[in-house]
Amino acid sequence: xxxxxxxxxxxxxxxxxxxxxxxxxxxxxxxxxxxxxxxxxxxxxxxxxxxxxxxxxxxxxxxxxxxxxxxxxxxxxxxxxxxxxxxxxxxxxxxxxxxxxxxxxxxxxxxxxxxxxxxxxxxxxxxxxxxxxxxxxxxxxxxxxxxxxxxxxxxxxxxxxxxxxxxxxxxxxxxxxxxxxxxxxxxxxxxxxxxxxxxxxxxxxxxxxxxxxxxxxxxxxxxxxxxxxxxxxxxxxxxx
Numbered sequence: 487x488x489x490x491x492x493x494x495x496x497x498x499x500x501x502x503x504x505x506x507x508x509x510x511x512x513x514x515x516x517x518x519x520x521x522x523x524x525x526x527x528x529x530x531x532x533x534x535x536x537x538x539x540x541x542x543x544x545x546x547x548x549x550x551x552x553x554x555x556x557x558x559x560x561x562x563x564x565x566x567x568x569x570x571x572x573x574x575x576x577x578x579x580x581x582x583x584x585x586x587x588x589x590x591x592x593x594x595x596x597x598x599x600x601x602x603x604x605x606x607x608x609x610x611x612x613x614x615x616x617x618x619x620x621x622x623x624x625x626x627x628x629x630x631x632x633x634x635x636x637x638x639x640x641x642x643x644x645x646x647x648x649x650x651x652x653x654x655x656x657x658x659x660x661x662x663x664x665x666x667x668x669x670x671x672x673x674x675x676x677x678x679x680x681x682x683x684x685x686x687x688x689x690x691x692x693x694x695x696x697x698x699x700x701x702x703x704x705x706x707x708x709x710x711x712x713x714x715x716x717x718x719x720x721x722x723x724x725x726x
Contacts, residue, residue: 489531490719491547491559492583493517493538495606497695498547501716502529507724509713520546524554534559535723537582537715560723562586568722569593571618583715584611588619590718591691595709598685600678602707604694606630608670612681612688620685625673628696631666647696671704678706 487510492499498520502511513526520543534551536559538544544561551559564577568589574580583603588611591601597617603609604627611622626634628647636644642662651664681688692700692707693714701707711717 487529487531487533488720488723489527489529489534489551489555489559490716490723491534491536491538491551492586492715492719493520493536493540493543493547494583495540498523498543499716500527501713501720502527502531503716503720507717507720509716512713512716517543521550523547524550531555532557533723535719536561537586537719539581539583562719562722566722569617570613571616573618573620581609584609584622585619586718586722587611587693587714588613590714590721591689591711592617593721594711594714594717595689595691598681598688600681600688600690601714602674602690602692602694602697602700604628604670604692604696604700608673608694610674610677612685614685623677625670628666628670631669632662635662635666667703670700674700674704675706 488503490501498515498517500513501509504510511529515523534557548559562582564580568585570589570592587601591599592613597613598615599613601611606627608625608627612620614620632645635642645659645662649663651660651667655661655664690707691709693711697710701710
């Protein structure tokens with residue numbers, strides 16, 4: 487079995503794949519469980535691959551894998567050949583997850599494509615017909631935006647993202663929720679429109695914790711794949 491590990495800012499995602507590349511086990515854990523996460527897995531692992539945007543957790547997870555399974559995990563570096571050309575400068579600054587997602591979306595869903603990841607931050611990446619990662623953007627995610635409004639003001643409450651929203655909200659809570667959600671939708675629609683004018687109609691792939699929610703709200707999103715990063719890591723580890 488192959489273990490794919492996606493170390494993010496808010497969570498550690500684990501995926502176990504069989505010899506046919508079928509996802510047979512999936513977990514989402516708090517980063518604080520990094521040193522013990524292997525205990526959550528039922529499968530026996532003989533290969534492991536890691537993508538990480540939290541450098542201090544990478545050796546912790548690697549050591550946990552080595553201790554539990556007796557194997558050395560492959561850590562994806564930014565200069566790894568993912569099957570796409572990367573026009574990001576310097577490449578060391580690009581998030582591993584963004585690179586893996588871009589390559590995975592191009593492979594599984596075709597090019598040109600836009601990958602939108604709804605996580606701690608909302609990231610957008612664009613891959614051309616020539617399999618070139620042209621670049622993208624980084625914006626505050628929905629929870630981060632809501633938290634910032636609460637933390638940087640005297641009276642605005644911390645609100646739950648789930649619930650009703652409207653451009654003509656009549657309460658403070660729904661006003662905040664509406665501003666956060668509709669600003670994300672506006673961002674997505676504007677980016678898709680500008681990218682389409684530049685490179686032609688792209689396949690729009692959404693991933694991350696809020697992908698399904700925004701796919702319901704934005705018909706321009708074609709595909710929701712919550713396991714895009716894990717599937718991309720599996721493909722990289724097996725050289726496909």
